[in-house]
Amino acid sequence: MKEELFVSGRDIPFIDPYLNIWHWQIPLYLFLGGLAAGIMFFAGLFLIMGKEKEMETTVKWATFLVPVALVLGLFALFLDLKHQLYFWRLYTTVRLESPMSWGAWTLMFITPLSFVWVATYMKEAIPGWHWRFSILEKAEALAIKYRKVMAWLMMMLAIVLGVYTGILLSAFNARPLWNTSILGPLFLVSGLSTGLAAIMWMSKSHYERKVLSKIDIILIGVELFLIVHLFMGFLAATEVQIEAAQLFLGGQFTTTFWVFVVILGLIFPALLEILELVGYKIPIWIPALMILFGGLVFRFVMVEAGQITRFLY
Amino acid sequence: MRYAMAVDTKKCVGCSDCVVACQTENNVPNGYCRDWIVEVVAGSYPNVEIELRSERCNHCDNSPCVRCCPTGASHIVEGGVVLVTHNECIGCGACIQSCPYDARYSHPEGYVDKCTFCHHRLEKGQQPACVEVCPTNCLYFGDLDDPNSDVSKALRNRKWKVLAPEAGTKPQIYFLT
Numbered sequence: 001m002k003e004e005l006f007v008s009g010r011d012i013p014f015i016d017p018y019l020n021i022w023h024w025q026i027p028l029y030l031f032l033g034g035l036a037a038g039i040m041f042f043a044g045l046f047l048i049m050g051k052e053k054e055m056e057t058t059v060k061w062a063t064f065l066v067p068v069a070l071v072l073g074l075f076a077l078f079l080d081l082k083h084q085l086y087f088w089r090l091y092t093t094v095r096l097e098s099p100m101s102w103g104a105w106t107l108m109f110i111t112p113l114s115f116v117w118v119a120t121y122m123k124e125a126i127p128g129w130h131w132r133f134s135i136l137e138k139a140e141a142l143a144i145k146y147r148k149v150m151a152w153l154m155m156m157l158a159i160v161l162g163v164y165t166g167i168l169l170s171a172f173n174a175r176p177l178w179n180t181s182i183l184g185p186l187f188l189v190s191g192l193s194t195g196l197a198a199i200m201w202m203s204k205s206h207y208e209r210k211v212l213s214k215i216d217i218i219l220i221g222v223e224l225f226l227i228v229h230l231f232m233g234f235l236a237a238t239e240v241q242i243e244a245a246q247l248f249l250g251g252q253f254t255t256t257f258w259v260f261v262v263i264l265g266l267i268f269p270a271l272l273e274i275l276e277l278v279g280y281k282i283p284i285w286i287p288a289l290m291i292l293f294g295g296l297v298f299r300f301v302m303v304e305a306g307q308i309t310r311f312l313y
Numbered sequence: 314m315r316y317a318m319a320v321d322t323k324k325c326v327g328c329s330d331c332v333v334a335c336q337t338e339n340n341v342p343n344g345y346c347r348d349w350i351v352e353v354v355a356g357s358y359p360n361v362e363i364e365l366r367s368e369r370c371n372h373c374d375n376s377p378c379v380r381c382c383p384t385g386a387s388h389i390v391e392g393g394v395v396l397v398t399h400n401e402c403i404g405c406g407a408c409i410q411s412c413p414y415d416a417r418y419s420h421p422e423g424y425v426d427k428c429t430f431c432h433h434r435l436e437k438g439q440q441p442a443c444v445e446v447c448p449t450n451c452l453y454f455g456d457l458d459d460p461n462s463d464v465s466k467a468l469r470n471r472k473w474k475v476l477a478p479e480a481g482t483k484p485q486i487y488f489l490t
Binding site for chain 1: 346422
């Protein structure tokens with residue numbers, strides 16, 4: 001048998017023995033970005049469909065979470081930067097080849113948009129609310145007039161944001177676990193599902209929850225399908241990708257991934273939602289919390305495990 | 314012009330002179346290095362083979378670090394040398410993630426740092442520090458477009474390989490085997 005033993009004389013902080021340059025900030029940001037994308041997508045969708053009345057939480061109240069999620073996410077992203085004083089360099093150039101540049105610019109547009117969207121519902125949320133300056137009142141009237149345009153913009157940007165959270169990782173071919181085009185759709189669907197979970201948790205309308213959980217069950221189905229395809233793709237690919245898959249098929253991430261992400265984060269909440277639909281009484285916070293937690297763990301696992309996978313020694 | 318380096322794995326003794334020369338020349342902070350020695354032991358006793366490699370940034374033709382940089386701090390200059398402009402780098406780590414050779418690191422001052430082929434020396438017509446000091450002369454550096462350069466001659470006369478060609482980056486550090 002031919003054994004090969006590598007000894008590298010390199011021992012650089014955060015690079016060796018295995019890459020560990022991205023910590024909790026990135027997966028948290030990916031989670032919050034996906035969550036925000038999910039809420040915005042459905043808010044836009046149901047407004048365009050003219051369901052503002054029936055789907056009140058989706059269109060109005062849940063969107064109040066979006067600016068909070070985006071600002072927290074951006075702050076996490078900022079914390080992750082090692083040369084923070086130069087962060088503005090992101091906005092002095094557009095780099096079409098760089099997913100991170102795409103993401104930075106998407107956030108530049110979607111974050112203010114989410115604030116405007118929420119602002120147009122302030123008067124309904126807080127009775128007696130009035131804007132301090134008359135120019136703001138005029139701006140609000142204008143925004144309300146163009147709400148449908150905003151809804152379309154929001155839906156499209158939400159898809160870009162949701163896909164981007166996955167593409168950010170899949171663009172790195174040096175990390176075999178991330179280097180698969182399924183990651184974009186997978187993160188998008190997962191983000192939409194966590195968004196739905198948050199809306200359902202907030203909603204008090206039985207009708208609204210029913211509509212949302214039906215969509216969510218389909219999304220979870222798609223997500224499971226994509227996860228199966230992810231591993232099929234890896235196992236049929238090159239050695240480094242087979243090794244990457246092994247981390248989840250007997251390796252150190254097996255339990256975390258299959259128990260916390262797949263079973264407790266997808267299958268179990270989907271079953272609870274189905275039970276609820278056929279008439280059983282299930283407190284909505286249980287499946288919602290499980291989906292949100294599963295989504296968060298999923299991103300932590302993917303970022304952590306991806307950095308371990310590599311081409312050389 | 315296309316700068317490249319060839320490393321003679323049969324002549325390298327793994328003394329780490331190239332590592333120290335680089336650290337000194339480029340003021341590399343303590344505990345960090347821009348080039349390093351890899352020792353590969355293959356087979357089992359008594360049929361053992363050892364390969365020693367002095368490794369560094371591959372200054373790839375298809376460099377993923379330059380592609381994924383959101384600010385353009387990572388860029389390519391004449392001769393295919395990949396450089397990082399310190400005051401354009403935000404330290405996001407994307408290029409570190411994108412490098413199949415893990416040749417980049419986060420400098421304690423925040424920006425990302427790596428081998429520059431001693432660009433400041435090339436400008437003066439000198440060789441990179443690692444090449445200059447190698448006691449066994451196992452490093453060949455030069456212009457691939459010039460058939461008479463050290464590196465062109467070495468690659469013409471010997472069998473060679475590159476690391477992880479399957480990563481698709483078209484690396485420009487060649488290992489003579």
